[in-house]
């Protein structure tokens with residue numbers, strides 16, 4: 001169905017569906033499953049030390065012969081070393097988040113990697129395309145984790161109009177209707193994080209998956225606005241303390257101390273009250289844990305009905 005889709009052709013993948021590169025839970029298990037199911041799996045490097053990332057990449061190479069990528073979180077203390085690992089291991093696709101990867105683009109392109117930064121504004125999209133980005137992932141603030149300020153609906157068409165490279169839409173996608181909407185806005189693919197958390201292959205603690213299953217439309221909040229590092233997470237005991245301290249004018253050091261280790265506490269120890277559950281607003285709609293293949297097949301197979309529904313909604317239902 002997608003033989004001529006520019007992203008599928010650029011990356012040699014079957015379906016225009018990326019998995020968000022989530023820290024701690026975007027492991028080789030999830031990334032290889034997404035790639036084996038025809039999407040683009042991504043190992044989320046997060047704060048991973050370089051030797052750990054190298055092992056994840058090698059595991060992923062053993063579990064899939066399809067293209068997969070690594071997402072590099074630019075705020076990581078190991079960013080230079082993990083870039084080198086990605087270069088040594090000849091990773092085919094590199095996505096980046098939480099910053100400007102401009103200085104690393106030439107070295108990545110030299111090994112033939114496709115470089116696809118996550119951006120949350122038109123200005124950065126333009127700058128990175130000038131630096132050589134092959135495509136951009138435009139991520140609206142509906143996403144979980146570290147976010148920008150603009151929501152998906154206005155961000156995608158503005159980025160599509162501003163750059164010549166293909167755009168992958170992220171933030172709030174989880175079903176066939178979302179994929180159809182992304183195409184309607186001018187994007188050529190979608191990226192999903194939260195939807196893949198609710199997969200059998202995702203290694204997140206069962207408590208983490210359960211709180212995502214229970215989430216409603218208004219279950220997430222944004223912390224860290226005053227620090228200039230907004231992050232969307234599920235509201236819990238940690239966020240209540242955090243937001244109270246933030247409102248009372250707590251210092252960056254005090255707030256950062258609350259955050260240290262909090263993601264791992266939720267994803268691996270299952271403490272979803274005192275840990276940080278980085279999840280997007282689409283969680284309110286997600287009600288089942290499926291295999292990665294079922295998630296992807298259901299979205300792809302539902303696309304024709306979503307498109308035909310789109311037409312009947314403006315043409316009127318015809319007999």
Ligand code: TUI
Nearest residue numbers: 023073097098099100118119120124139145146147148
């Ligand atoms: O990166 C993400 N989401 C993330 S990363 C993460 S791990 C983390 N750990 C501790 C503290 C903070 C994060 C959890 N979730 N999404 C991609 C993304 N990138 N969203 C927004 C941006 C972004 C923001 C600013 C990209 C570029 C940017 O540029 C700033 C500049 O230099 O102009």
